[in-house]
Amino acid sequence: MDTTQNTKFPLIVIVGGGFGGIELAKQLAKEPVEILLLDKHNYHSFPPLLYQVATGSLECEAIAFSLRKNFEGQKNLRFRVAEVTGVNTQNNYLETTIGEIAYDYLVMATGSTTNFFGNKDIEHNAMPMKTIPEALNLRYMFLQNLEQAVIAPTREEREPYLTFVMVGAGPTGVELAGSFAELKNHVLSKDYPELKKEEMQVYLVDFLPKVLGPMSEDSSAKAKGYLEKMGVNLMLGVKVESYDGTELKFEGGKVIRTKNVVWSAGVMGVVPEGISEDLLVKGNRIKTDEICRVVGTSNIFAIGDVGASVTEATPNGHPGVAQVAIQQGKKLAENLVHLIKGEPTEAFKYNDLGSMATIGRNKAVADLGKIKLSGFIAWLTWMFIHLISLLGFKNKVITFIAWLGSYMTYNGGTRLIIRRYVREVAPEAAAAAQLPKTD
Incomplete structure (x- = not known):
């Protein structure tokens, strides 16, 4: 078993290089760990x-930053590319794709993934x-479908290729729509002069009766108005029943013919095997106490989207947003030092800095405490905050x-098809077709 530990200091293993994991590691830079x-x-x-x-508005390199470069010069940190396959909580080690790794303290900052609710x-x-990779798959898929629409001879045949449906009217769905x-x-008319923009349809679907559900009523109404003015078809208060790759069906019988469905209707925590x-x-979030420690353990913690600090004030945990992870990472760094020194810890308290979403050019909404912004000023605020939050000056x-x-x-944007996206055959479909084996 590789402990990767060469000193007498306690080893803190952080799983996940997202907002929470990075903040925690940075805050511990000068500590004896x-x-x-x-x-x-x-x-x-x-x-x-x-x-x-x-x-296609940004290239992926603009929103990605090397973890090694980010921690360049931090002498008490090592980084490994590895995927955790299991946690042995009794014997304090991780099972990973690069072998077993022992820990003194374990912090899971594994984030979340898309929740399809079992469908x-x-x-x-x-x-x-x-x-x-998922964003690039989406880009290549919709560009390929536009190319297919160009060569389709009739409007009926073009329809599914030119219909785009976002399921989930949270910030991701609203911004995509x-x-x-x-x-x-x-x-569309510049890149594809053969296509008429009237044929391209954009839908935003949600089972809730409003867009941007967690935001204020005023911001929700403003966003709804912007989307409608831009030509987005809103379908609120409806529930998706199924999607077979060509037809999106809803409870009640409505059907939309489309090759382009983006699912952003929910997320779930990424939890390694071994967690009860x-x-x-x-x-699918791990229940933690007021210092983000996994309930029933003494040296395992969960922060960000994968953790749920369940208290009287937060019975469902904190919202799955970047600021929660960042603030939890900072406070946990302090508490880990307290624990190592045998000192009392302090409960985490979330300071809600607000939320915002952009809908398009000069159109955004922001809830900043009692201040509610919309339109051009909210759009500028959104741009500024997101720009300064990116890692790396070059980015x-x-x-x-x-x-x-x-x-x-x-x-x-360039909207190049660098590689083709091909949807894999579903295991059930492959088995039903009894596909022959190849050598």
Whole structure:
């Protein structure tokens, strides 16, 4: 068993290089501890801008930053590309793709993934967008479908290729719907003069009766108005029943013919094997106490989307947003030092800095405490906050230039099909077809 520990200091293993994991590691930089950071990728991505990668406005390199470079010079930290396959909580070690790793303290900052609520057909045929590879898959799929629409001889045959449906009217769904609407209104006729923009349809679907459910009524209403003005078809208070890759069916019988369905209707925590199911709460999150320590353990912690600090004040845990993970990472760093020194710990208290969403050019909404912003000023605020939150000066410059070019030309991005996206055959379908084996 490799402990990767070369000193007498306690070893803190952090699983996940997202917002929470990075903040925790940075805060421990000068403390007498050894840190091992594990992630299945060698980069940190910026999820709030994934939708711009998916629609071709930004290249993926603009929202990704090397984890090794981020911690360059931090002497008490080592990084390994690895995927955790199990946790042995009794004997304090992880099972990973690079072997077993012992720990003194374990912090799970594994984030979340798309929740399809057990619907295997939708899981196989709809497109998720939680990672850079998934965003690129979505980009290539919709570009390929536009190319198919160009060569389809009739409007009826073009319809499914030119119909785009976002399921889930949270920030991701709203921002994607706005981006596709702008592509329809400003780009389609330039890149594809054979296609009429009236044929391209953009839908935003949710089982809730409003868009941006967690935000204020005023911001929700403003966003709804912006989307309608941009030509987005809103279907609120409806429930998706199934999707087979061609037809999206709803309870009540309505059907939309489409090859483009993006599923952003829910997320669930990424929990390694070995964590008792008794500790999991709604959203597949791990139940923790007021210092983010997994209930029933003394040296295992969960922060960010995968953890749910269940208290009287927060019976369902905190919202799955970046600020929660960042603040939890900072407070946990303090508490880990207290625990190592045998000192009292302090409960985590979330400071809600507000929420915002952009709908399109000069259109955004923001709830900043008692301050409610919309329109151009909210759009500028959204741009500024997201720009300064990106890791790396180069990434900030690249993103700013891309945004400036898009604003000035109404036609930013390159929208290249670098590789083709081919949906894998569902295991059930392959078995039913009795596909022959090949040598």
